[in-house]
Amino acid sequence: MIAMFNVSKTYDNGVKALIDVNVQIKKGEFVFLVGPSGAGKSTFTKLLFREETPSRGHIMVNGVNLVRMKNKEVPYLRRKIGVVFQDFRLLSTKTVYENVAFALQIAETSNREIKKIVPAALEMVGLSQRADDLPSSLSGGEQQRVGLARAIVNKPMMIIADEPTGNLDPDTSWEIMKLLDDINKMGTTVVMATHAKDIVDAMQKRVIAMENGKVVRDEQKGAYGYEN
Amino acid sequence: MKINTIGYFFREAFASLRRNGWMALASASTAAVALMILGASLLVVLNTDYFAATVESEVEIAVFLNDKVDAQRAFDIGEEIKRVPGVREARFVSKDDALAELKKNFEQKRGVLDTLGENNPLPDKYRVKVDKPEQVRPAADKFGTIEGVAKVKYGQGVVEKLFAITKWVRITGLVVMGLLALAAIFLISTTIRLTVFARRREINIMKYLGATDWFIRWPFILEGIILGLLGSLVAVLVLYFAYDNLNQALLQSFPFVPMQRDMSIILKVYELIIGIGVGLGAIGSMISVRRFLKV
Ligand SMILES: Nc1ncnc2c1ncn2[C@@H]1O[C@H](COP(=O)(O)OP(=O)(O)OP(=O)(O)O)[C@@H](O)[C@H]1O
Ligand SMILES: [Mg+2]
Numbered sequence: 274m275i276a277m278f279n280v281s282k283t284y285d286n287g288v289k290a291l292i293d294v295n296v297q298i299k300k301g302e303f304v305f306l307v308g309p310s311g312a313g314k315s316t317f318t319k320l321l322f323r324e325e326t327p328s329r330g331h332i333m334v335n336g337v338n339l340v341r342m343k344n345k346e347v348p349y350l351r352r353k354i355g356v357v358f359q360d361f362r363l364l365s366t367k368t369v370y371e372n373v374a375f376a377l378q379i380a381e382t383s384n385r386e387i388k389k390i391v392p393a394a395l396e397m398v399g400l401s402q403r404a405d406d407l408p409s410s411l412s413g414g415e416q417q418r419v420g421l422a423r424a425i426v427n428k429p430m431m432i433i434a435d436e437p438t439g440n441l442d443p444d445t446s447w448e449i450m451k452l453l454d455d456i457n458k459m460g461t462t463v464v465m466a467t468h469a470k471d472i473v474d475a476m477q478k479r480v481i482a483m484e485n486g487k488v489v490r491d492e493q494k495g496a497y498g499y500e501n
Numbered sequence: 502m503k504i505n506t507i508g509y510f511f512r513e514a515f516a517s518l519r520r521n522g523w524m525a526l527a528s529a530s531t532a533a534v535a536l537m538i539l540g541a542s543l544l545v546v547l548n549t550d551y552f553a554a555t556v557e558s559e560v561e562i563a564v565f566l567n568d569k570v571d572a573q574r575a576f577d578i579g580e581e582i583k584r585v586p587g588v589r590e591a592r593f594v595s596k597d598d599a600l601a602e603l604k605k606n607f608e609q610k611r612g613v614l615d616t617l618g619e620n621n622p623l624p625d626k627y628r629v630k631v632d633k634p635e636q637v638r639p640a641a642d643k644f645g646t647i648e649g650v651a652k653v654k655y656g657q658g659v660v661e662k663l664f665a666i667t668k669w670v671r672i673t674g675l676v677v678m679g680l681l682a683l684a685a686i687f688l689i690s691t692t693i694r695l696t697v698f699a700r701r702r703e704i705n706i707m708k709y710l711g712a713t714d715w716f717i718r719w720p721f722i723l724e725g726i727i728l729g730l731l732g733s734l735v736a737v738l739v740l741y742f743a744y745d746n747l748n749q750a751l752l753q754s755f756p757f758v759p760m761q762r763d764m765s766i767i768l769k770v771y772e773l774i775i776g777i778g779v780g781l782g783a784i785g786s787m788i789s790v791r792r793f794l795k796v
Contacts, residue, residue, distance in 0.1 A: 351711035379712040
């Protein structure tokens with residue numbers, strides 16, 4: 274599903290964010306990316322939806338080589354990947370419903386389909402009652418649930434989440450993790466970069482640890498492995 | 502492209518115009534002023550051309566025949582004149598006809614002509630008209646070489662001067678129009694740049710959600726087109742009334758000044774201005790969006 278071959282990323286300013294990374298992730302896996310700040314976790318996730326391209330090596334996602342991919346094909350890749358951010362990235366002028374529907378509009382889904390899919394997604398994240406509210410009137414956890422609903426409406430093959438609980442308190446974080454786990458159980462691959470030791474230790478998923486741009490540990494049912 | 506999506510583009514464009522109400526109004530009206538001057542220049546050029554064409558079409562070449570030419574030779578000369586390229590008509594005016602015409606034109610001063618008695622000093626001649634003003638000179642030169650032709654006369658100098666003037670007006674008009682088109686593009690693209698800038702975060706999110714560049718571009722292009730359309734409609738309305746009034750006033754006070762009054766041509770000018778407004782709006786917004794699509 275995802276395969277990185279000898280991937281290195283050097284930014285324009287000379288920073289070596291990734292050095293010779295080889296990783297394979299199978300369909301349906303749940304993977305935590307851990308490591309100290311600046312280790313290259315965010316860079317790793319950005320390569321997967323082609324916000325960045327590697328300086329060396331190749332990345333295969335669903336049988337497609339992202340290095341060879343043409344720019345005009347990128348939107349179609351991204352529709353198959355749900356991205357969740359630490360800062361939610363919702364549109365403040367649109368309601369909860371509209372924010373979720375937006376991802377479908379962009380993919381040129383018909384209005385009839387949108388009217389079916391959005392309520393179901395809001396139902397799943399438990400926000401049916403808040404459909405007509407603006408994001409500013411929601412708590413952080415609720416906003417992130419809108420972000421999750423938006424990430425899944427296009428039925429993605431993979432969810433990429435960069436510190437999705439980074440701005441949330443522990444209880445709220447667990448609500449989000451529960452949802453991510455549900456989404457994963459339905460067959461969607463999840464790749465999540467995080468500093469949340471409790472969550473990683475408790476969930477017993479595959480853990481890829483990075484330091485200074487290198488993969489230093491990769492274990493099934495792993496632990497966080499650092500003191501916070 | 503789905504009907505849904507097109508509806509979305511229009512909703513977004515109008516919502517954005519409403520959000521930037523005053524800014525949009527300011528840019529549409531400045532664009533209107535630019536397009537108005539552009540249209541006025543176009544009308545000036547058009548009328549100068551029309552004026553020149555009117556005057557030039559009146560230019561007649563007089564080909565005077567030698568005194569000794571007999572009737573047969575005079576006829577042959579007429580045939581030779583007609584063979585010169587560009588000649589539309591060549592009318593023979595005999596010396597008697599010429600005198601009669603002269604007498605008619607000088608009805609009141611009959612006395613002067615009467616002193617001529619039976620002597621007719623006027624030569625036979627051909628009055629020649631050509632299709633295009635630029636053919637006057639070469640044709641006249643050709644006529645001069647025909648055997649039996651004594652002299653060729655036409656409005657020497659006038660034609661050349663007219664040419665120089667229309668050329669000059671045309672060039673100035675084009676330069677003015679070019680500058681104003683650039684100004685209109687600049688005005689509209691500035692407005693769109695502001696709205697794009699205000700929505701750069703939204704554009705960024707759209708890219709993460711898998712929006713194509715055209716999906717992002719279209720609402721802004723529509724916004725630019727609407728601004729250009731509004732501006733050009735105002736410009737055309739003002740020009741329409743101004744031109745009509747000027748036309749009426751001239752018709753009353755200076756009826757001999759030729760002015761383009763063919764409505765179908767004037768309407769084409771107005772259509773062109775609207776087309777230019779719409780085109781400039783689209784170009785202006787394309788320029789503004791370009792920078793923000795790189796994510
Ligand atoms: N766009 C960029 N341009 C230049 N350097 C960058 C860029 N993005 C990241 N870096 C550098 O690359 C290195 C890896 O950054 P990255 O964001 O991947 O780390 P991270 O593991 O996500 O860190 P954190 O836990 O703080 O989020 C860092 O040294 C960072 O400064
Ligand atoms: Mg990071």
